[in-house]
Amino acid sequence: MKSIKENFTVKKQEINYLIDRSGKIKKFKPWLGYLFSFSYDKLMEKSVFPKLLNANINKHFEILKNEFIDIHSLNIIELGTGSGALAEVLPNDNRYVGIDISKGLLKKANYKFKKNNFDNFELYNSSADELPFEDNSFDYAICNLSLNFFDDINLFINELKRVLKTNSIFFCSVPIPERKLEKSKISGTLYSENELNQIFKKYDFDFESKSYENGAILYFTAILKK
Numbered sequence: 001m002k003s004i005k006e007n008f009t010v011k012k013q014e015i016n017y018l019i020d021r022s023g024k025i026k027k028f029k030p031w032l033g034y035l036f037s038f039s040y041d042k043l044m045e046k047s048v049f050p051k052l053l054n055a056n057i058n059k060h061f062e063i064l065k066n067e068f069i070d071i072h073s074l075n076i077i078e079l080g081t082g083s084g085a086l087a088e089v090l091p092n093d094n095r096y097v098g099i100d101i102s103k104g105l106l107k108k109a110n111y112k113f114k115k116n117n118f119d120n121f122e123l124y125n126s127s128a129d130e131l132p133f134e135d136n137s138f139d140y141a142i143c144n145l146s147l148n149f150f151d152d153i154n155l156f157i158n159e160l161k162r163v164l165k166t167n168s169i170f171f172c173s174v175p176i177p178e179r180k181l182e183k184s185k186i187s188g189t190l191y192s193e194n195e196l197n198q199i200f201k202k203y204d205f206d207f208e209s210k211s212y213e214n215g216a217i218l219y220f221t222a223i224l225k226k
């Protein structure tokens with residue numbers, strides 16, 4: 001595919017892996033143990049949504065469905081694909097590219113995108129702060145409950161900006177500290193709405209919060225003006 005740096009990847013059991021300088025498959029520190037991948041969806045439904053995020057999982061999926069309903073025939077990238085939740089809410093006539101550092105979750109995602117009849121999708125075992133794609137490859141980007149896990153938000157936004165075309169939309173759902181329950185220990189780095197606004201502005205994105213209310217989750221878009 002034209003937007004992929006072909007020489008640096010190898011495909012195994014339908015997942016694409018990156019090749020390092022010594023010719024070996026690049027490994028990423030797993031966020032979740034490989035075996036946990038198989039109970040990930042249950043964990044999200046029974047624990048992460050109701051207990052950590054104080055949020056309603058069905059409402060979350062309704063919000064996503066509503067946001068993506070009119071999106072068709074676009075080149076879409078998702079950062080932090082996980083087990084492929086978007087396969088259930090994104091129209092399947094888009095070209096979808098998903099990246100994640102977890103091999104186990106990507107295998108689950110592969111199953112879901114096939115089950116939901118996506119004809120044109122690719123999955124990469126890759127980190128959000130170093131994307132194996134050419135500049136200006138994508139029309140739309142999504143990050144669903146993953147941004148707080150990325151090690152360096154600046155590296156990530158720099159890469160996001162590089163691979164997106166001008167005027168592309170980045171849609172994101174992310175927990176923010178001012179909405180979370182005091183006792184709730186949400187993993188990763190949490191940025192306030194104001195901090196996110198400032199960071200995205202720095203990289204020439206127009207930031208806009210959505211009015212949805214769902215526990216600790218903020219839904220926002222950032223449009224690239226470069």
Ligand SMILES: C[S@@+](CC[C@H](N)C(=O)[O-])C[C@H]1O[C@@H](n2cnc3c(N)ncnc32)[C@H](O)[C@@H]1O
Binds near residue numbers: 080085100149
């Ligand atoms: C809470 S999960 C959300 C996954 C999925 N979007 C969903 O809604 O179910 C966070 C995801 O971020 C991934 N992740 C963590 N650090 C990452 C990084 N640096 N680059 C890409 N993915 C990463 C994890 O492997 C995990 O799949």
